[in-house]
Amino acid sequence: MLLAERHQLILEQLNLHGRITSVELAKSLAVSEDTIRRDLNKLGELKLLHRVHGGALVMQEETPDYFDRLNTPDPSKKRFLEPALNMLEAGQTIVIDSGETCRYLAQNLPANLPLTVVTGCPLIVQDLMQQPQVQVIQIGGKMFKPAMRTVGHSAIEMLKQIRFDIVFMGICAFHAKHGFCVSYLEEAEVLRATIEQADRTVLMGPHDKLDKTKTYQIVPAHKINHLITDKGIRQDVQSSIQALGIELTIVPSN
Amino acid sequence: MLLAERHQLILEQLNLHGRITSVELAKSLAVSEDTIRRDLNKLGELKLLHRVHGGALVMQEETPDYFDRLNTPDPSKKRFLEPALNMLEAGQTIVIDSGETCRYLAQNLPANLPLTVVTGCPLIVQDLMQQPQVQVIQIGGKMFKPAMRTVGHSAIEMLKQIRFDIVFMGICAFHAKHGFCVSYLEEAEVLRATIEQADRTVLMGPHDKLDKTKTYQIVPAHKINHLITDKGIRQDVQSSIQALGIELTIVPSN
DNA sequence: TAGCATTTTGCATGTTCCTGCGCTTTTTTG
């Protein structure tokens, strides 16, 4: 095998997995680890990868402006992130639903935490594709424009074959008596199927979405495990939520 | 054997395998390694191949990293669109594969033509979401970063349940004898499943992708129905393609 | 066709580059 050819294969493997160890490369390319080390050092000098002890990581590129054009998000929603990020552990499989708050979560996942992230929203898939430590599973199906996500039988069938550690969703409407609701039947169906597969469901959103209802109930309130909202929540609403055994995290208002 | 003739043979061998060593060439062409080295150096100067220690690699214009290409789109690829757009009829279900040429197609669909468009690329999904006359079906599965598309068993199973009128794909490598090829096994599997479900498969791409091969064959050449390429295609290549019964459309070079 | 210049080719030479091994040093991990 030619040296230059081996360099190409190394970069290919690296882009594929986001990370690579010297030992793996030496084995798969059938050369000594010394040779691999020399390769990685050279490629590192050329700024084609990020050389680290034990192997290499993909070059962290700064966020292309391409993604900034997509929308003009509201940075105040970032305040919901911290409690959510603290729940994450290496190796988990999580769902990040569609919506602006969820998108912030996808964009701000810790760089050193390997995760499998499942989503039906193409915008979030794009955000996640830039993070080498994340494996991305895209839920297929008919695109449903109002929610910017896939819905329908195909989507539900695919969801049924995966088990999730945590599901993160934005709050559309939550009510202690009427549960977690949305405005569209198709969306409710697919969100219900998602929650069904999860060990733990976490909702994030401002307090004014609480004590509200919409036409279609996804699940009753007690199926939700954790709510992250901001200050301003009414005392009686807070009590009724906690009475259901739902963990409540309240972040400062913007 | 004439020098120019040998140069031609070297380039042919190179396109066929993507790589070639001086030793192999010296043996197969029955000349000394010194002569081969001189040949390779000259061809390297002419930018017809990538000269490396021990042999040569094919010149690769494409960047393996999809995100680099996104930031520098090449509008000249739009010239392939017109013949493709003329094939479309109202009510059809079509596939638009991933890739830059395909993305231009997705962005330039006629506004008055209702279509169902299927794709596994989230970028293309997003382009299509802005077009109200188009219903979008997203193919689910594991996201495969080098090709910016979904792959794997889930994707193939979902594809098997849909029938397509036309499949549009970019040419990665096409060879009359070795068929339609790509560099990755996962990609080949899902593209094969896609073509299997289609009445008609149309490839679009510049002429320098013809008479080339990559590691994995998707389908043999005769499974392709229509090729859209640009001027510059060699006469013998053109003949061999038409001999297979493949319709050929040649657009002006940029 | 003969004569001469140019190009191409193969060989011999010395040089550079690539690779694996043994060794020591540094880093990581429990």
Add this chain to the structure above:
DNA sequence: CAAAAAAGCGCAGGAACATGCAAAATGCTA
């Protein structure tokens, strides 16, 4: 702090390379 893993260093054999030169092939002109 100790064991293990990874890295760095130098060396030697071999492969690939560049260079010079002479023989062979080719092209051009008289």
